Amino acid sequence: MYHIVVALPMLLAMVEGPDRLPAYMLLYYIVFLSRCVPALPMLLAIVEGPDRHPADEGSQEVLRGKLCLLEADSAEVNALFTELSARLVTINSEENVIFVAFKTFEEIWKFTTYYTMGFLGQCMENLLLDQDFWLSSMDQKNVGIEISIQEDTLNLMYKGILMQEGNSLTLYSFLKCCYGSQGNMDAHQQAELKRKIEEILQEGKEKVPCATVMTNGTLEDHSESSKTTLPSGPHFTVHPVEEGTTTNQEKLLPFLSFLGGSDYKPDFGTLYGQTPELLLATFNGHSDDIDELVAYLGIARETARKKRLHWSQSRLCLLLGKLCAGSSKFSQARVYFEEALSIPREGFTDMLMLANIYVNLAGIYLMQQNTEKYFALSERIAALLMGIPDCVSTVEKDSEVLKFILKKAVLAHNKMAEARACFLLAKLHWRRGEGADAVPFLERLLVLSAEPAGVQSVRPSHGYLSLGRLYSQLSLPHLCVSSARRATMHPSARLADCLNGMGLVLENTARLYGIRKQEDTIPAQVALYLSRSLSFTGELAGVGGNGDHTLSQALTLCLSQLFQKHGKLGRAVRSMHTLIDNHCASSSSSGATSSPERISALVWLAWLHICDSQPEVSLDVLDSVLASMPEHCTTPQEGLVHNMRGVALRCMGDLRRAAESYQAAIYVANWAVAQGNLGLLCLKAGAKGLAERHLTEAVELFSELGGEEHEVNFITVLLELGQHCVNQRLLERGKIYFEWALLMAIKSNHLDSQLSATRRLCHLYGAVCSDEAQCIIYKEHQLAILATRGDRGQEGEVLETISQLYLSLGTERCVRSALDYTKRSLGIFIDLGRKEKEAYAWLQAGKIYQMLGQTELVDLYVQVAQDVGLSTGDTHFILQLLEAAGDVFFNLNQEREKAVCFYRDRALPIAVRTSxxxxxxxxxxxxxxxxxxxxxxxxxxxxxxxxxxxxxxxxxxxxxxxxxxxxxxxxxxxxxxxxxxxxxxxTLSLCPTPLEFDEETLYYVRVYQTLGDIIFYDLKDPYDAAGYYHLALAAAMDLGNKKSQLQLCTRLATIYHNFLVDRELSLFFYQKARAFASDLNHLLAAFPSLCGPTHPKPSQLG
Structure with a gap:
């Protein structure tokens, strides 16, 4: 993996220093290369182990599948990269590569910072990996997603963006403020600057006890300390005085005495930090005229000068300078500030006053465009701020001095000074409440502290936590959670950091997962924070007795519930055993065996054993809890234990004892849950009437309860009672209970319960009392729930079902709706890589196009389905698909011959080969x-x-x-x-005898009639033909089919009259034919609608 070391100093080195490029070469280099790098490839890989080696191919395939889903629906990944200040270009899931682009220098700078801090991989983990990953990764250390970026490509993009923005020219204007000795420092000057800064830092530590230098502090610590050094200040009264009189000296003596002394006092901090308006309010007895106050302070200054009260004179000059500057008398203010600096003193220990004088005087120099003095004074301000962090309050309204320090540190390649400047700027913006402005400086500070031999101006875990809070305020949930994770997992983390980091994750859960995971109020990531927090209390490692028992129990219960929710029952049980062994054992030895905390822990452990199919162990735990309770105890906890015993006994198959336990729970607390469990037990035992009574009572009790904690159990009881009614064919009641359960689930926003209720309603309307329209309505709701949960596999299957329901309605509009749903399911199956489902979806779409009469598209969809099916390599599936493809053409009214190719040439050889x-x-x-x-x-x-x-x-x-x-x-x-x-x-010999159905007799009629026709018309054998016709007539008479009897009697009359020359039989069959014709005429006259293309009209008979 490449490590990015591209930063502003490297760019400056291209135009500064001995190896600088000529300007025209630099411009050519930037323009030429910027056109060649449209996007930055990010290579993703699952890694594991301390050396971060690539994981097995199965893990990489899972990652590819996730990226494939994002290719089709890139809304989430777009939102993530917007948060990371990048723009998504495309995703190549086959190569595990994401391409991103940037438009501004700020975007690429931020993205590089996030990459360097390790946020990119963690953000991609939040986006791509399932919730179960966070629980599995607790066993496999250092498992995650690693991002690799090509350094050369990123450098070229840096230069291209600089050229596009014109910042390569702006760079020189930046250097103007650091030109000459500031911009081009040789090695001797850098060493000298470093030595001076270290001397100032040391002096500050020795001389200023009130302004301690924190090299491993926190932003809040400094902020709070500065606030405590600025209490509400003193107030003074302005007395009318005359210059040069003894009375004047006496009246001013208390004021001058207050301002005297070389050491810093907290009250001085109030005066130094006040604006001219607040200074006016500090002094009473004047007419709110600033000139009157200036005159009074001027007399006090002159008195202090004559009495050689140097410290009082210096502080009065500072106050006079601030008042004059507030009145826009900058020249007069400059005179006062310069006088304050020129007053001879034996030492200067009030560093806050000195910083105030420097800052105010520098501001006036800058306003009067006296750059030489401004830069000289800025050096002194920089030294003060670098050595004494509390002096940062002096530049609270103007951070230009700190930015000047940062620029000099960057140009001097002094990482220690750069880190200090970033810390001060971050602290300054934090004090102002400017979180967005503090973020880049805090980010850079953490980057510098992570480098080898980096200077830690702030404790890294606390720095990441502070950064996470700022990200949360800026609505950047992925970055917030990544910062919280870095803070918690850093070696410098403490218990409070872990708990605060967990709080940040919970605050940003809704924004991180959106509506898709709205039910997961506690995401699985919290397990990492819970586990880390428990390690501080000594519980995870089995060290007991030293931590906070209450906190440990709460953390362990949360961790256990999280494991149980995600199916990690073994780990949930082990964590509870650890808690009970370490804490509850001590409570038991002290005699407090039945404390509510212990009982709650044991009951939860018993429930975990039930979920883990260990009801016997659960029963032992519950019996021990019940034995530890006082006799004749009727507390709700006893009812809870009896109810749990009933659940355990039911799982063991001991229905009688289970019913006794449920009844005991009802007797103690009359819980709706116990009534419901007893009703379910009766259902299992076959006592349907008793079950209905208990379930109905449970519904009544639940209806009277308030609060959301009972809603899931209430919904379960409603669903079971509704299913019982449906089984008893009380369909309307069953429907009411199902719909009631669905409304409760919607109200409580519980997706699992909504899904269960919706599925019951779909089954009711789909299989029990068929109603396609209602079934479609609830299937649509089920589809919305699955989309919210992000379960795309089931979403595709429900889309298939809805398509079939629309097809069953038969109208053209419904058929078109079915096509839309089929195409939606097709898209999902393509995204999920489910080839078999995809092939059938292509085939279904082709079939629907055939129903719509768009036969020109049928070939295309069938061919694509065939190609997808062949790509699976599953012979059995390919055989089924080819047969289904042939069925599509087989059912066409035209071009049915195309089915022959699929049946004979493709499917049949496979069937023969596979036997x-x-x-x-x-x-x-x-x-x-x-x-x-x-x-x-x-x-x-x-x-x-x-x-x-x-x-x-x-x-x-x-x-x-x-x-x-x-x-x-x-x-x-x-x-x-x-x-x-x-x-x-x-064929006739294989027919069953005796005949059972009319259809079988009709078959005899038709086959014998066909045989008679073959013998009579084709083989010209009237004698044998008459035999077959007689057999057919016998079957027709047995069936009572007069039409067939009419035809057969007519044939026999013809044969006997013309060929066998038997006039008696001929007349007999002719008369029978006339009788059948008459009957049919009367029948068709009574029902003329029967006269159709297959029925002769009455006039045609006889």
Missing amino acids: STEARLRLSNKLVELLLQLKLYGEAVEFAQAALDISVTLGNRLNERVAFHRLATLYHCLGQFELAEHYYLK
Whole structure:
């Protein structure tokens, strides 16, 4: 992985120093290269271990799958990179690369800073990895996402953006303020500056006890300390005095005495920090005229000068200078400030006064454009600020001096001075409440402190925590959580840092995950903070007795519940055992065995054992808790224990004892939960009436309760009672309970309960009382819930179901809606890489286009489905898909011959190769049917014979009979009448006897009539034909089918009259035919609607 070391000093080195480039070469270099770097590639990889080696290929494949999802829906990743001051260009999931671009120098500078601080990888983990990752990573140390960026590419983008913005020219104007000796310092000057700064720092430590130098402090510490050194100051009275009189000296003596002394006093800080307006309010007895106050202080100054009260004179000059500057009398103010500096003194220990004089005088020099004196004085201010952090209050209204210090430190490559300047600027903006302005300086300070031999002006864990708070205020949730994580995991972290970091994560959960995870009020990331916090209390390592027991129990319970929520039951049980062994054991030895905290911990442990399929262990725990309670105890905790015992016993299958425990819980507390559990137990035991009574009582009790903590149990009872009603065919009641449960779940915003209720309603309207429209409504709601949860796999499947429901409605509008839902599911399956689902979705879309009559698109969608199916390499699936593709064309009214290719040339060879007998039989039957309709009788015989052979092998009599019938039909069409007669007779021989259904008798009628037609018309054998017609007539008479009897009697009358010359039989069948014709005429006259293309009109009969 590359490490980025590109910063402002490197850019300055291109135009400064012995190796600087000529200006025209620099411009050419920037312009040429900036056009070649449109985007920056970020290579992502899952790494593990202390050496951060790439993880196994399976982990990398998971990462690719996540990136593939972001390719289709990039809203979240766009929001993240906007937060990181970058712009998403594209995502290449195959290569695990994300391309980003920048438009301004500020954007690329911020992005580089985040990368250097290690925030990029952590932000991508928050975006890409599931919640379970955070729990799994607790076992696997140093597992996460690592970002690799090419340093050369980033450097070129730096230069290109500088050229586009014109900052390469602005750079020189920046250097003007540091020109000459400030800008080009040789090694001797740098060493001398460093020596002077160190001397000043040392002097400040020795001489100024009130302004301690904190090299490992906090922003809040300084802010609070400065506030404590500026209490509400004293107030003075202005007396009318005359210059040069003795009375004047006596009246001014207390004031001058207050201002005397070389040491700093807290009251002086108030005077130094006041504006001219506040100074006016400090002095009473004047007419709010600043000139009157200036005159009074001028007399006091002159008196102090004559009495050689040097410290009083200096402080009066400072006050006079501030008042004059407030009246825009800058020249007079400059005279006072310079006088304050020129007064001879044996030493200068009031550093805050000196800093105030310097800052005010520097401001006047800058206003009067006296740059030489301004820079000279700025050096002194810089030394003071670098040595004494509390002096930063003197530049609170103007941070230019601190920025000047920062520029000099950058140019001198002095990382210690740069870190100090960044700390002071961050502290200054923090004091002002300018969080956004403090962020870049605090970021740079943390970057410098992380470098080898970096100077820590602030404790890193506290610095990251402060930065996280600022990010939270600026609505940058990913950066906030990353900062909190760095703060918690840093070696300098303390317990308070871990707890505060956890607070930041919880505050930003909603913004970090949005609506998609709205139910996860406690994200899995919190496990890291809980575990780290427990390590400080000594509980995680099994060291007990020294930490805060209450805090440890709360942290352990939260951690255990988090493990349980995400299915890590073993870890949840171990954490609770650690808590009980370390803390509850001491309580037990002191006799407090039944404390509420211990009981709560043991009951939760028992529940975990039940969830972990260990009801016996849970029962032992609960029995021990019950035994430790006083006799005849009727507290709610006893009811809770009895209820839990009932749950454990029910899991063990001991329904009788479970019912006793539930009844005991009801007797103690009459809990709705116990009533509900007893109702569910009765359902399991088959006592439906008793179950309904207890469940109804539970519903009544739940309805009277307030608060959200009972809503999930209430919803569960409603769903079970509703299902019971549905099973009893009380559909309306069941529907009411289901809808009630759904409304409760929507009100409580509990997505799992909403999903359960919606699924019950979908099943009710889909399978129990069919109502496609209602089913679609609830499926749509289910779809919205799944989209909110981010469960795209189930979302795609629900889209498939909704598409089928719309197809079942049959209207053109519904068919088009089905197409839309199919395409949406197709997009999801493509994103998820679920090839089988994707192939069927392509096929379904083609089928719907066929229903809409857009046959030109059917070929395209079927071909894509085939290509996707072949890419899976699953032979069984490919066989099923090819058969389904053939079915699409088989069901077309036109171009049905295209199905032959799929059945015969593609699917059937695979079925033969894989010895899939059932598939061969299906395909052979479909080919026979299709070829028969296409009148390709010769080709169809082969597949009909194959179907017959397979049916015989399988012993499937029905398929065997169908195969014989089709062979007979084919040979009939081919003119091979003897074979046709043979196979028809084989078909009839396989029919069941005796006949059970009218359809079977009708089949006999048609087959015997067909045989008679073959013998009579094709083989010209009227005698045998008459035999088959007699058999057909017998079956028709048994069926009572007069139409068939009419046809058969007519045929027999004709044969006996013309061929067999039996006039008696001929007359008999003729009269029978006349009777059937008369009956049919009367019937059709009564029901004329029956006269259609398949029914002759009455006039046509007889």
